[in-house]
Structures are given as C-alpha cells and as structure tokens.
Amino acid sequence: MSNRNVITLVVLALIAVEGNALYCYRCNSNSPGCGTPLNWLWYWGETCPEYDDKCVKIIERKGAETILTRECLSSVRGFRTDIPADKYEGCRPAAKDVRLGxxxxxxxxxxxxxxxxxxxxxxxxxxxxxxxNGAAGLTISVSLLALIYFARGLI
Incomplete structure (x- = not known):
C-alpha cells in the first residue's frame, strides 16, 4: 500500500470527524408521511441553524386527536412559551405559562x-x-472502510 493511499484515508477520517451539523426531521403530522410512523424516505432530515441545537418532537393531544411536530429547538424557541426548562435527552410535559394572554x-x-x-x-x-446526531455515523463508516482496506492489503 502506498503512502498516498494512507494519507487519503487519514484526511477522509479527519474530515468526517469535523462534521458538527445536527440533522433533525423538520415536519408536522398534518403533512403526509410525518405522522406515526415517520416515513424517512420523504423526510431525510435538515441541518439545524445553531451549532448547539437539539432536535425536538412536540406531541399535542386533545382527546383522540394527536398532532406531532418535529423541529429544531432554535426554530420553535421564538414563538413557543411552553418549552420545559430541562432540555436534556428525554420527554417532559410542557411548562405552564400563567401570564400568557x-x-x-x-x-x-x-x-x-x-x-x-x-x-x-x-x-x-x-x-x-x-x-x-453530529455526523458520528460517517466517522464509523470511514473507519470501517479504512480497516477493510488495510486488512485486504495484509491478506
């Protein structure tokens, strides 16, 4: 194996690690394919506008009616006042704003x-x-590709 191939693989691995864009599904359950289950062939995901963003799924229920909204947190922060204070991984009930309206x-x-x-x-x-995620799946793929390439050269 030549040095050129090794350098190419190292550069590809470094480029894949540097991807810090967060991809989220961005749709509403009133749109076809965005309900339960989500049709990922229609919605591949879009990058969020902020670097430290989170993906959110808002589930609103009234009797048998359920509305799902999938979005980036920074996109709904401007007009939703019921965002819970705890924004760690997981689901929480909405906050109650007693002064709203x-x-x-x-x-x-x-x-x-x-x-x-x-x-x-x-x-x-x-x-x-x-x-x-922050494009970590691509890093594993490039590393796996490099491992297969090196193993093929050793056999």
Whole structure:
C-alpha cells in the first residue's frame, strides 16, 4: 500500500470527524408521511441553524386527536412559551405559562391565546440518536472502510 493511499484515508477520517451539523426531521403530522410512523424516505432530515441545537418532537393531544411536530429547538424557541426548562435527552410535559394572554381582552373564543386547547403537551428532546446526531455515523463508516482496506492489503 502506498503512502498516498494512507494519507487519503487519514484526511477522509479527519474530515468526517469535523462534521458538527445536527440533522433533525423538520415536519408536522398534518403533512403526509410525518405522522406515526415517520416515513424517512420523504423526510431525510435538515441541518439545524445553531451549532448547539437539539432536535425536538412536540406531541399535542386533545382527546383522540394527536398532532406531532418535529423541529429544531432554535426554530420553535421564538414563538413557543411552553418549552420545559430541562432540555436534556428525554420527554417532559410542557411548562405552564400563567401570564400568557393575561393582558389580552379578546372576545374571539376560537383563538388559543392562553395555549390551553390541548389536554396534554409533551416535549421530547434528542441530540444523541440517529438524525439527532453530529455526523458520528460517517466517522464509523470511514473507519470501517479504512480497516477493510488495510486488512485486504495484509491478506
């Protein structure tokens, strides 16, 4: 095996390790293929805008109706006030904002200004799983490819 091949494999491994973009599914269950189960052929995942982002799945239930929202945390942080304080890996109930809609005098009852339409809202955070990761799967693939290549040269 030549030195050129070894250098090429080392450079590929270093490039794969440096990938720090977080890929998350970004869709709503009202869209086809985004419900349960998720059709990953339609939604391959997109990169999140911030470097320290987390993937979230918001599960909103009202009776038999369930709405799933898959998104990056930084994308929903601007308009959702019910984000739990604990954002570690796992699922938690939504936070209750008692001041939300407090100073609004609105006679239209269909507007959900207090965000109390849903009986149960659950937030699930992930940043270690598949499609919630920092491109670590590519590093394993390049390392495995290098191992196979070196083993083939030894045989």
């Amino acid at each position: 407090h100073y609004v005098n609105n006679s239209i009852t269909q507007l959900d200004i207090h965000r109390d339409y849903y009986d149960e809202v659950t937030w699930c955070f992930c940043y270690f799983d598949h499609r919630c």
